[in-house]
Amino acid sequence: MDCPRRLPRRTVASASPYARNRPARTAVARATATSSRRLASQVRRRCRQLERELQASRDRVRWLEQRLEDAEGCAVPVRVPRKRIKVLQKDKYVNALAWRSDGLLASGTDSDCDCRVDDTHLAVWRDGKCVWSKRSRGEETHIEALAWSRDGVLASGGGGNKIMLWRETPAGSFERTHVLDSDTKGTVWALAWSSDGVLASGGEDGSIRLWKGGRCIGTLTGHTGAVHALAWHSDGLLASGGKDSLIKLWKGGECINTLDSHTDIVWALAWSSDGVLASGSYDATIKLWKNFDWPTTIVGHYDGVKSIAWRSDGLLATAGNDDSAKLWWDEKCVATIEGMTVAWSSDGVLASGMMELSLWA
Numbered sequence: 105m106d107c108p109r110r111l112p113r114r115t116v117a118s119a120s121p122y123a124r125n126r127p128a129r130t131a132v133a134r135a136t137a138t139s140s141r142r143l144a145s146q147v148r149r150r151c152r153q154l155e156r157e158l159q160a161s162r163d164r165v166r167w168l169e170q171r172l173e174d175a176e177g178c179a180v181p182v183r184v185p186r187k188r189i190k191v192l193q194k195d196k197y198v199n200a201l202a203w204r205s206d207g208l209l210a211s212g213t214d215s216d217c218d219c220r221v222d223d224t225h226l227a228v229w230r231d232g233k234c235v236w237s238k239r240s241r242g243e244e245t246h247i248e249a250l251a252w253s254r255d256g257v258l259a260s261g262g263g264g265n266k267i268m269l270w271r272e273t274p275a276g277s278f279e280r281t282h283v284l285d286s287d288t289k290g291t292v293w294a295l296a297w298s299s300d301g302v303l304a305s306g307g308e309d310g311s312i313r314l315w316k317g318g319r320c321i322g323t324l325t326g327h328t329g330a331v332h333a334l335a336w337h338s339d340g341l342l343a344s345g346g347k348d349s350l351i352k353l354w355k356g357g358e359c360i361n362t363l364d365s366h367t368d369i370v371w372a373l374a375w376s377s378d379g380v381l382a383s384g385s386y387d388a389t390i391k392l393w394k395n396f397d398w399p400t401t402i403v404g405h406y407d408g409v410k411s412i413a414w415r416s417d418g419l420l421a422t423a424g425n426d427d428s429a430k431l432w433w434d435e436k437c438v439a440t441i442e443g444m445t446v447a448w449s450s451d452g453v454l455a456s457g458m459m460e461l462s463l464w465a
Contacts, residue, residue: 156305180438185452200212203455252297262291265292267283290330306344310328310331328345330346332346343375349370371385371410371411389424407425409422410445417456423446427442428441428443443457
């Protein structure tokens with residue numbers, strides 16, 4: 105009798121559907137991975153194409169804006185500076201600029217900037233050359249405010265809550281005559297001299313201190329945040345702006361008006377020769393206050409406005425965190441140059457600062 109033939113025992117692996125389908129699954133995984141890589145490559149190429157198209161559109165908009173500014177500038181009855189005539193300094197972040205009536209330019213920078221070439225943070229320039237400079241010491245790591253008095257005294261303030269007064273020596277250097285303790289925590293953000301020699305200072309604690317002869321003669325309180333901007337009118341009216349987004353007008357030690365139109369920090373204030381107050385804010389707007397009831401609003405910067413300066417003929421310069429300085433005539437932008445802080449000389453030369461200090465004419 106024939107015995108039944110013994111069938112080969114099937115192993116667990118060969119009997120498992122999971123094992124039998126492994127080659128197919130591997131092929132599907134490889135195909136999926138290849139398809140994903142191909143798709144990712146297509147997405148990257150498309151993103152690069154869109155970035156190029158976006159940059160081209162931005163360049164086109166800038167070109168059109170420049171052509172419009174050129175066209176509008178042709179109709180401006182005053183000289184509009186468009187040409188950079190001198191680069192005084194590079195690789196230093198310029199925070200503050202101030203011209204003296206005889207053509208001396210003071211500049212203040214961050215001495216702790218990573219790209220610094222040295223730690224000079226206060227300098228004075230004449231005819232495009234540095235005639236005096238000071239290096240930082242201790243907490244004096246940066247200058248945020250500069251102001252010249254009518255009799256040629258330079259006030260500087262910034263980190264270290266001290267205000268320094270500097271007077272020119274017969275040799276053309278500068279010597280420190282006073283160190284004013286602002287009694288404010290942190291940074292001195294704003295300085296301004298009145299026509300009769302009173303220095304106003306603003307800092308982190310929201311108060312405004314008045315100084316004369318090297319001593320504090322009064323304190324103005326009213327802001328609920330740091331005071332970032334100060335400007336004296338020739339008739340003794342003091343304007344202040346701060347972190348609370350308010351502008352306050354002071355006369356005789358009293359607040360006589362509060363202007364509430366900005367929606368962010370007021371960083372810059374300047375009076376025109378005919379009594380118009382210009383204000384700049386982190387809300388990216390410029391406001392012109394003619395009668396203090398309601399301002400005219402100018403829009404043109406893409407980020408906060410940190411610096412404002414009037415030329416004697418009414419040409420307005422503004423600069424902001426969008427790395428641009430704009431020139432305005434009759435509330436229209438007539439030129440755009442580089443800069444985050446601006447200042448006019450008495451003969452109409454514009455100084456602008458960013459990562460370099462430039463003169464424009």
